[in-house]
Amino acid sequence: MPQVKIVARNFMDMVAALPAMKLDKLYDSTFICEAVLRSLPPLAKKYVLQMLYLEIPVTAKSMGEWVLPDGMSKHKVAISRLLQLRIFIDVVDRKKETSYRLDTKFQSNIRKCLIHGGVPPRESMPSNITVRLPTLDDLECYAHEQWECFLLQLISSGQAERSTSFNSYMLKTFQRGLLSSRENEAPRLTENGFQFLLMDTNAQLWYIIREYISTSEDRGIDPTDLISFLLELSFHNLGEAYNINTLTEIQQNAINDLAGLGLVKRQQGRKEMWFIPTILATNLSISFSDSVSHKQGFVVVETNFKLYAYSTSKLQCEILRLFARIEYQLPNLIVCLINKESLYYAFENGISAAQIISFLHDNAHPRIVQKIPRVPENVTDQIRLWENDRNRVEMTHSHLYEDFPSRDVFEAACDYARELGGLLWRDSKKMFFIVNGDAHQDMRDFLRRQK
Amino acid sequence: MDNESTLSTIYSEDVSLMVVILDINPLFWTSVNSNTNSLTFTKFMDQFLPLLNSVLLLNQLNEIVLIAHGINSCGYIYNSSMENRRGGKRGPAFFAEVSEKLKEFMEADCLHRKGAKSTSTIVPSLLSGSLSLALCYIQRVFRSRPIYPRPRILCLQGSPDGPEQYVAVMNAIFSAQRSSVLIDSCVLGLNSAFLQQASHITGGVYIKPQQLDGLFQCLSMVFATDVQSRSFLQLPKPAGVDFRASCFCHKTTISMGYICSVCLSIFCKRHKKCSTCGSDFNRPNSNSKSSPVQKSKRKLDDR
Known part of the structure; x- marks a missing residue:
């Protein structure tokens, strides 16, 4: 079976792939340095902190002595990541020994962070202008609603009640990897598309953002600007209003698109226009490392393979339909059955048993979260067995x-x-x-x- | 990243909750001043606050709780998770807030000790109280959240041990061990037997920095390391641990004494009756008299 995997977490790979000059330009901003630092593997973070106040390069040999023999592989990963992101600069001295030092700009910016702390990128607007800001809960609802609406539009353009602000051209580019559109045929979800739907919100968000950035050049926008703006956005305070006029033109356009995704909420005052970052935006810089989604689950799986989903969302219904047969639907409840046919359908579409199980596990209803295991063992075992059934014969060319x-x-x-x-x-x-x-x-x- | 998220992780990988216990015993810090030792309290704070900042910097989900203890009281000073809901403030505002709260706490602490007579020696500060406070906070996090960061405690201690707190401190250490909370300690004054034992038992790091000018480097090298990375890194090893106990009767530190065979209470003198559990040591015909026991170091540790 071909191994197709959407790698959504490696936004920083995209940053690392930037040409050296652009990368150096990015490090001008304290926020980017901070976001990059947070994206590093734990050991690499540690090294940066350790080297922060060292003025002279440290030899690779003496750095090797910092770790125990067990950690050597992690050490190598950390070092290569640091070099890749050009945080470490390697210096070869006369004795042909390699030593590393921190990138000076990066170093001074992180030092600034330590001493002065993270000051928000721009001042929030005073509350006498921005009356009636949404509460944090409302804002979170808004963000998730907007995001769901966008996803629904993405997978089946007909079903969304209201359309997001994205024009059809942008939508097409997002759909490129996820839907196969043959002529004279309704677009079908591809293997990637199915996997995309089962990922958690943060991972999905990053996939879309990546697409958004990588296509920016076609629209005549420098990807570096977008990357730095997005990272900056994640350092704004949640739920506070920021004046749109403080943004550059490129950023204003980006804000409009991001509002469509639910990253920010735009509001119009009497004179001014402002944007309010939602939880999706402020979580951007967390989600490079594996983060935990705090969404409340809704799925209860019983040992008789029945699945009860307490949800009103059309999107969730579509997702469940990927691997379960929907028996009936009540206003707030979807009852499904997991059986061999429904799972075979899922496997054919390239969804793996592990993905289904982790989806059921991650979205468990709060009532059964305490239970161990959250998904009955006989169900998980059977899902795995059915998957293995299909792999009895291995084809070799x-x-x-x-x-x-x-x-x-x-x-x-x-x-x-x-x-x-x-x-x-x-x-x-x-x-x-x-x-x-x-x-x-x-x-x-x-x-x-x-x- | 390199570690795939597995199905059931209680801890998200390198996210940590660091409870910092800070000794602000005024008697210790003034003695430091007069000793022409280079590290005054202000200088110490200059080195210490960036440590808090750097832990918060490393991961957006990291949390810090600062607990201070003086001679008579202990209390929460700062809790980063309270700030985070509406965008945490860091930097100058953060420094100012912490310093202000510390000042208030010191004043309140001094009011408490009106009864105590002024002494020339340094009175020990209330380590046991703040250790318990830290553990209570951690337990609350364990119970109230579905997913919580990996907790650890860092003790910054200046004043000497108070032998009268022996039982309370040991109990705190054992409960930390049970809930697998590491206790790191950084001693700025004399070596502390309590903290040596605490770090030894819970698997934390104990250091007594030689050069106090570069305290930040030392703090960030050792104590900013998350629990997971510790299994890969070379960290300072303790030179030796002082396992001496305090007796229950006079609260003095002893290396040899009497132990009740029933409840393991420690006494420096021979008693007729155990003051803790009431067992009679002087039964005429009984063979099981309590006798002086050469306490091996291990015995106390295994308790």
Whole structure:
């Protein structure tokens, strides 16, 4: 089975892939330094902190002494990440020893953070202008509603009640990886699309943001500007109003798009216009490392494979439909049955058993969260078994060799194939054997030489 | 990142809840001043506050609780999770707030000790109280949240141990061990047997920094490390642990004494009756007289 995985968490890979000059420019901003620091693996964070007030480079050898033998692999990962993001600069001295020092800009910015702390990027508006700001709970509701609406529009354009502010062109670009649109055919979700729906909100958000940024060049916007603005946005205070006029033109356009995703809420006052960051925006900088979604779950799975979902959302219903048969629907309750057919349908669409189980686990209803395990064991086992059922036969691309002129040639060819490690099966009586597809080219060269 | 989220994680990976216990015993800090030791309280705060800031900087979900104890009282000074709901303030405002609260606390603490007579020696501060406070806070976090960060305690202690707090401190240490909370300690004054034992038993780090000028470097090298990374890093190892106990009768530190065979209470002198559990040591025909026991170091530790 092909391993298709949407990697949504590696937003920082995108930052790391920027050319050195642009990356250096990004580090001008304290917020970006802070966000980048937070995205690092724990050990790497530790090294940055340790090196923060060292003025001279530290040799790679002495850094190796900081870790225990067990941690060597983690150490290497940390160092390579730091080098990749150009936080560590390697210096080779006369004795050909490698040593590392922190990027000076990064270093001074983080020092600033430590001493002066994180000051919000811009002043929030006084409360006498912005009357009636939404409460935090309202804001969270708004954000999730907006996001769901966007997702629904993404997967089935017809179903959303109101359309988001994205124009159809943008929507198309988001759908590119998730929906297959053949001509004369209704668009279908691809394997990636199915997996996308089962991810948690933060991961989905990052996937969309990545797409949004990577297509920005087509729209004539420098991705660096967008990246820095998004990271900056995550350092605004939740639920406070910020004047839109303090933004540049590019940022104002971006704000409009982000409002469509539910990252910010726009409000119009008598004269001024302002935006209020929602929880989705302020969580942006957490979600690089694995974070925990605080959403309340809604799913109860019983040992008889019945699934009760307390939800009014159409999106949730669509998601459940991916792997369960919907029996009936009440205003606030969806009752489904997980059976072999529904799961086979899911597996065919490229959803794995592990994904389904983790979805059921992560979205467990608060009443059953305390239970261990949250999803009955017989159900999880059965889901896994049904998945294994499909993988009983493994397909390998291979070639059959037959009609050998003599037994010697056959034996020699056989031995050679075995040496290559590509011999899959042989029948010495009838003189034919089967070779792995990878070894075919070498095999053919070998036989040609024999002639 | 490199660690895939598994199905049931109670702790999110490197997120930590750090409860910092700060000794603000005025007698200790004034003695520091007069000793021409380089580290005054102000200088100490300059080095200490960036540590709090750096822990908050490393992860948005990290939490810090600051508890201070003086001679007679202990109390919460700062709790970062309270601030975070509406965007936490850090930086100058944070420093100012902490300093202001500390000042208030010191004044209140001094009012409490009106009864005490002024002494020339440093009176020990209330370590047991703030340790218990920290553990209570951690227990509350355990019980009230579905998902909580990994907790640990950092003690910054200046004043010497108070032998009369022995039982309370040991109980706090054992309950920390049970709930697998690490106790790190950084001693600024004399070596502390309590904290040596606390760090030894709970698996934390105990250090007594040699150079107090570079305290921040030392603090950030050792104590900013999250619990998970500690299994990969070389951290300072203790030179030795002082396992001596205090007796229950006169609250003095002893290395040899009498132990009640029933309840394991420790006494410096021979008694007729155990004052804790009431067992009679002087029964005429009984073979099980309590006898002086050479206390091995391990015995106390295993209690």
